[in-house]
Amino acid sequence: MVTGMRDGEGMAPAGAAGAPETFTGHRGLLHEEPLICEYPGAFGKTGVDLPDVEIDEAPLAGFLREEPIGLPGLTEPEAVRHYTRLSQLNYGIDTGFFPLGSCTMKHNPRLNEKLARLPGLADIHPLQPESTVQGALELMAELADWLKRLTGMPAVTLVPKAGAHGELAGIMAIRAALEARGDARRVILVPESAHGTNPATAAFCGYDVRAIPAGADGRVDPAALEAALGPEIAGIMITNPNTCGLFERDMQQISELVHAAGGFVYCDGANFNAIVGKVRPGDLGVDAMHINLHKTFSTPHGGGGPGSGPVVFSEALAPFAPLPRLECDGGRWRLVEWPGGEEDRSFGRLCAFHGQMGMFVRALAFMMSLGRDGLKRMAEDAVLAANYIRARLQDAITTPFPGPSMHEVLFDDRFLKGTGVTTLDFAKALIDEGFHPMTIYFPLVVHGAMLVEPTETESKASLDEFIMAMRSLADAARKGEVERFTEAPRLAPRRRLDETRAARSPRLTWNMAGEGKAAA
Amino acid sequence: MRYLPLTDDDRKQMCAAIGVESVDELFRDVPAALLNPALDGVPEGEGELEIDRRFRAFARRNLPAFEHPFFIGAGAYRHHIPASVDHLIQRGEFLTAYTPYQPEIAQGTLTYLFEFQSQVAALFGMEVANASMYDGATATAEAVLMAMRLKRNRRKAVLSGHLHPHYRAVIETMSRFRGETLVTSAPHAADPEADLQAVIAAIDEETACVVLQYPDVFGHVSDLTAVAARAHEKGALVVTVTTEPVALGLLRPPGSFGADIAVGEGQALGVGLNFGGPHLGLFTTRKEFVRQMPGRLVGETVDADGRRGFVLTLAAREQHIRREKATSNICTNSGLAALAFTIHMTLLGEKGLRRLARLNHARAAAVRAALAPLAGVEVLNRRFFNEITLRLPVPAAPVVEQLAQEGILAGVPGSRLWPEREDCRNLLLVAATETVRDEDIAALAGALGRALEAG
Numbered sequence A: 001m002v003t004g005m006r007d008g009e010g011m012a013p014a015g016a017a018g019a020p021e022t023f024t025g026h027r028g029l030l031h032e033e034p035l036i037c038e039y040p041g042a043f044g045k046t047g048v049d050l051p052d053v054e055i056d057e058a059p060l061a062g063f064l065r066e067e068p069i070g071l072p073g074l075t076e077p078e079a080v081r082h083y084t085r086l087s088q089l090n091y092g093i094d095t096g097f098f099p100l101g102s103c104t105m106k107h108n109p110r111l112n113e114k115l116a117r118l119p120g121l122a123d124i125h126p127l128q129p130e131s132t133v134q135g136a137l138e139l140m141a142e143l144a145d146w147l148k149r150l151t152g153m154p155a156v157t158l159v160p161k162a163g164a165h166g167e168l169a170g171i172m173a174i175r176a177a178l179e180a181r182g183d184a185r186r187v188i189l190v191p192e193s194a195h196g197t198n199p200a201t202a203a204f205c206g207y208d209v210r211a212i213p214a215g216a217d218g219r220v221d222p223a224a225l226e227a228a229l230g231p232e233i234a235g236i237m238i239t240n241p242n243t244c245g246l247f248e249r250d251m252q253q254i255s256e257l258v259h260a261a262g263g264f265v266y267c268d269g270a271n272f273n274a275i276v277g278k279v280r281p282g283d284l285g286v287d288a289m290h291i292n293l294h295k296t297f298s299t300p301h302g303g304g305g306p307g308s309g310p311v312v313f314s315e316a317l318a319p320f321a322p323l324p325r326l327e328c329d330g331g332r333w334r335l336v337e338w339p340g341g342e343e344d345r346s347f348g349r350l351c352a353f354h355g356q357m358g359m360f361v362r363a364l365a366f367m368m369s370l371g372r373d374g375l376k377r378m379a380e381d382a383v384l385a386a387n388y389i390r391a392r393l394q395d396a397i398t399t400p401f402p403g404p405s406m407h408e409v410l411f412d413d414r415f416l417k418g419t420g421v422t423t424l425d426f427a428k429a430l431i432d433e434g435f436h437p438m439t440i441y442f443p444l445v446v447h448g449a450m451l452v453e454p455t456e457t458e459s460k461a462s463l464d465e466f467i468m469a470m471r472s473l474a475d476a477a478r479k480g481e482v483e484r485f486t487e488a489p490r491l492a493p494r495r496r497l498d499e500t501r502a503a504r505s506p507r508l509t510w511n512m513a514g515e516g517k518a519a520a
Numbered sequence B: 001m002r003y004l005p006l007t008d009d010d011r012k013q014m015c016a017a018i019g020v021e022s023v024d025e026l027f028r029d030v031p032a033a034l035l036n037p038a039l040d041g042v043p044e045g046e047g048e049l050e051i052d053r054r055f056r057a058f059a060r061r062n063l064p065a066f067e068h069p070f071f072i073g074a075g076a077y078r079h080h081i082p083a084s085v086d087h088l089i090q091r092g093e094f095l096t097a098y099t100p101y102q103p104e105i106a107q108g109t110l111t112y113l114f115e116f117q118s119q120v121a122a123l124f125g126m127e128v129a130n131a132s133m134y135d136g137a138t139a140t141a142e143a144v145l146m147a148m149r150l151k152r153n154r155r156k157a158v159l160s161g162h163l164h165p166h167y168r169a170v171i172e173t174m175s176r177f178r179g180e181t182l183v184t185s186a187p188h189a190a191d192p193e194a195d196l197q198a199v200i201a202a203i204d205e206e207t208a209c210v211v212l213q214y215p216d217v218f219g220h221v222s223d224l225t226a227v228a229a230r231a232h233e234k235g236a237l238v239v240t241v242t243t244e245p246v247a248l249g250l251l252r253p254p255g256s257f258g259a260d261i262a263v264g265e266g267q268a269l270g271v272g273l274n275f276g277g278p279h280l281g282l283f284t285t286r287k288e289f290v291r292q293m294p295g296r297l298v299g300e301t302v303d304a305d306g307r308r309g310f311v312l313t314l315a316a317r318e319q320h321i322r323r324e325k326a327t328s329n330i331c332t333n334s335g336l337a338a339l340a341f342t343i344h345m346t347l348l349g350e351k352g353l354r355r356l357a358r359l360n361h362a363r364a365a366a367v368r369a370a371l372a373p374l375a376g377v378e379v380l381n382r383r384f385f386n387e388i389t390l391r392l393p394v395p396a397a398p399v400v401e402q403l404a405q406e407g408i409l410a411g412v413p414g415s416r417l418w419p420e421r422e423d424c425r426n427l428l429l430v431a432a433t434e435t436v437r438d439e440d441i442a443a444l445a446g447a448l449g450r451a452l453e454a455g
Helices: A076-087 A110-116 A134-151 A163-180 A197-204 A222-228 A251-260 A269-274 A357-393 A423-432 A460-478 A482-486 A499-504 B008-018 B023-027 B048-060 B083-089 B107-124 B136-150 B165-175 B192-202 B225-233 B245-249 B287-292 B319-325 B335-371 B396-405 B438-454
Strands: A155-157 A187-191 A208-212 A233-239 A264-268 A288-290 A311-313 A325-329 A332-336 A409-411 A450-452 B156-159 B181-184 B207-213 B237-242 B261-265 B281-285 B298-302 B308-312 B387-391 B427-431
Touching: A076 B083, A076 B107, A076 B335, A110 A357, A110 B048, A134 A155, A134 A311, A134 A325, A134 A332, A134 A357, A134 B048, A163 A197, A163 A233, A163 A264, A163 A269, A163 A288, A163 A311, A187 A197, A197 A208, A197 A233, A208 A222, A222 A251, A233 A251, A251 A264, A264 A269, A269 A288, A269 A357, A357 A409, A357 A460, A357 B008, A357 B023, A357 B048, A423 A450, A423 A460, A423 A482, A460 A482, A460 B008, A499 B298, B008 B023, B083 B335, B107 B245, B107 B281, B107 B298, B107 B308, B107 B335, B136 B156, B136 B165, B136 B207, B136 B237, B136 B261, B136 B281, B136 B287, B156 B165, B165 B181, B192 B207, B192 B225, B207 B225, B225 B237, B237 B245, B245 B335, B281 B287, B335 B387, B335 B427, B335 B438, B396 B427, B396 B438
Parallel strands: A187 A208, A187 A233, A233 A264, A264 A288, B156 B181, B156 B207, B207 B237, B237 B261
Antiparallel strands: A155 A311, A288 A311, A325 A332, A409 A450, B261 B281, B298 B308, B387 B427
C-alpha cells in the first residue's frame, strides 16, 4: 500500500526570504516536484508501447506473479519533465565551481560521452566470442599501456569498478604474494590522514590496522615509520600526494624502509591528478596503486558512480593480479577468465565481467585528447590553481601546514575561533554564494578541516570569484554576521536537512512508514 | 588545449601572486632527479576529429548486438532502452554531480535514489533496498558477508551449483582471506531439483546462509520453498540472486519464498550491455537487517522550513565514519546506472513491466520451439523465463564460433563458464529478449541445424 503525499508534508511554504509565498508552492523556475508514486493515476500508467502477448501459463503455474508489484508509471512527457525537474535541484560541474577536495571534480568532456555510446563499444556483450570483440580488447590494451607508461609501472589490471575496489585488488595481491612465500604477516600501517576506505580495505582482507601519526608538517615521518616496522608488518597504505594536499617528500625512503622490512607499499592514487606526467609512482618504489578514472581521467562522477579503479602493479605483485587478464597471442587479443592451472597465482575474480568498459572508453579518449604535454600541463594547472587560492587567502583563512601544496589546499577553522561559526556553517554559506562547498571535516588530522581542490578546469576569473567569496565570508564571520552562516543555505532548493531525524526512524522507501527504530 | 582554460598570461600572473618563478617550483618536494620524466612512447594530444576517428576504428572491429541475431545472456541481457532514458541521464546536473554529501544542492540525486530504492524493493518483494552496488556479483559477495555478520558465530555458506560461476568466483575471492567455508555443489544442468536437494543436504548448524539463483544460470525457474524452510529451520539465512530483473515482472518475487537478502544485477533495465560494465548491483533485505546492510542508503526527512527532503542516512555503517569497523569497504554506488534503471522502470510502470516480461517469455518459448526439433539437440528446461540451456551432441564452443563467423551470436558455450567440467562442454545457454525477431530465430535454427549436420 503506497502512502502518497501526506497532508502538510512536502508542500510547506516555499518563500525565499522576503518574497511572498506562491500559490502553487513552486518558486519560479524551481518546482516542488512530487515523487512518481504521488502522480495522480501513476499506478496503471505506462510510457512504453508494448504488445500484450499471450503466453502458455500452464508450465509456470504456481510461479506467476499474481499480486500487484506496486510500481508506478508515467507517460514519456511526464517522465521527462519529472527527471528534468529533479536534475534542476542538483549542483554539478556543469553548473559551477566544485572544489571538493580529494574528489577531483574536473570537466567531463562530452566527446567522451559520445564515443562511449558508439554501438560498437556500448552494444557488445562481455561473453561474445573473442573474435567478435577484438576492437574492444585492443582498446583495453591501449588504456593499459597508457596507464603503465604514465605511472612507470610494469603491470596493470583494469578490472576494479571503483577506487575502493582497486584498494581491495591491491591489498589482496599483497596478501597473496605474502602467502605465496609462506609469510603470515598480519598488520597494515595506515597514516592518520588516510581516506576511510584504506583501513576498511585492510580490515576487509583480514589485516589489523595500525595508525601512523602524521608528522608536524602533515607528512609521514620516516623515523616514526621505521619505529613501527617489524616482521609482522605486511605493508603500508599511503596516499601520495596525501590528503592534506602535500607531496610525501620522503616517499622513496619510506618505500625502501618498508621493502627492507619485508613489506609492500600500497599507494592510494586518489590524488594522481597532481602528478601525472610530473613524477611516476613507479620511480617512488610503489608496489600497487589504484587510479580513479573518474577523477584523474575525467569520467563523470554521476552523482556517486559508476567509477573505475584500475590498479598498476610492480613486478613483485604482477603475477597475483585479479582475473580476467588480457593476453596477446600472435596479434589476437584474448581474455584469461579462469586460472590457467596450478601455477597460476592470480588471487581470483573481483566482479562479474571485465571491468568498467564504458569508463575505459571515456578515460582513453581524454588521455588521447591531452597527450603527453597536455597531461603534464593538466597536473601543473591543477597545482598552480590550488597554490594561487592558498596565496590569495593566506592572510584571511588559516592553513595548518606551510605551502606549497600540490593540487589541493587544506584550511582549518582557527580563523573562525570565537565567531560562533563552524566549518559546516561556513560551507553552507558558500552554497548561497553559488559554489559547491569544499570537502569538510576531512582529513581528520586537522580541526574543522576545509579541503579545496580547484582542478585544472577553472579559469582564472572563476578562481578569482571564489577567492573573493571566501574572503568576504571570512570577513563577515569576523564581523559577527552569524546568521548569514547558521541560517545558510537560504537560496538552495532546500534549507538544512534534519539528518538526525532521518536516521532515528528511517523511511527508506515510499512504502515504509518510518516509525520505530530498525533493529541493530 | 581545449580542456584547459588558463592562458600563459594567467599562469604568469598566478605564479607572481604565489611568488614563484615557474610552476616547477611548486613541485619542490619531488626529488629533482624524478621530476618531469621523459614519458617515452606517450603520444601528443589530438583534436576531436582525430579522436573520433580512432574510436570509430576500435568500434568497427566489434560485432554490435543490434545488427545481428543475438541470443547471449548468462548474466547480461540486451533489451530495448527507451530513447528518453539515455537523454535524461546525460543532463549535466545528474552526470557531473558528486556523491550527495551536500543534500541541500543534491536533492535531484537523492530523490531519484529514494525512488530507485522503492522500485527495487517492490520488484524483489522485499522491504528495503540500498542505493545500488557495483554489479550483481559484488552485491552477492556482499550479501554473503552480511549474512556472516548477522550470524556472528557461523562461518559457512552453501552455494547452489546453479549460481553463475563468475558470481561463485567473486564470493570465493571476497572470502578467501577471511576464513569462511564455502560449500558448492556441482551443477546438474538438466535437473535443478537435484541441485536444491544437494543444497538442503549441505545445510547444518554452522551454515550462515545459502545462496540460490532465481531464475538460475541455466534458466530454470525452481521452487525455493523447501530449501528456504530448511535453511530457516537450521537458523541460516536465505540469499537469492536474480541476474535478469525483467523476470520479476512475470514470476513471483524472491521475497515470496522467504528470502532474507535478495540481490541481483540491474543492467537489463536502462543500463545496456557495455561489454560488462558499468552494470548495476541491486541489494534488498528485510527492515530488521538494515543496519547490517552494506552500501549507501537514502532516507526521507525534512529541512529547516519543514519541507520534505532526502539525505544519505545510517552512514554509521560506512567506511568514511567507521573506518576499519565498517560493514564494507565500498564507498560508492552506481548512481548514474541506478538513474537509468529508475527512469526505465518509471516509463514501464507495472503495466509495461508485466507486458515486457510476457514478451520476453514468449520470445524464449519461440526459440525453444524452433530449436528443440533439431537433430541431436536436447532442451534442458521445463520452466524458464527468457533463457534456456541446450545440450548439443558436440562441444558448443566451436559451434558458437562458427555461427559468429556467419554473423549470428548464438549464446554462451558451457566451456566458457565451466572450463574444468567435461559435462558442461556441450551445453549452450541461449537467451531471448523482446529484441529477438522471428527472422533472427529462423536464422539461428537454420545455422545451428546446418552446423550440427556438418559436424
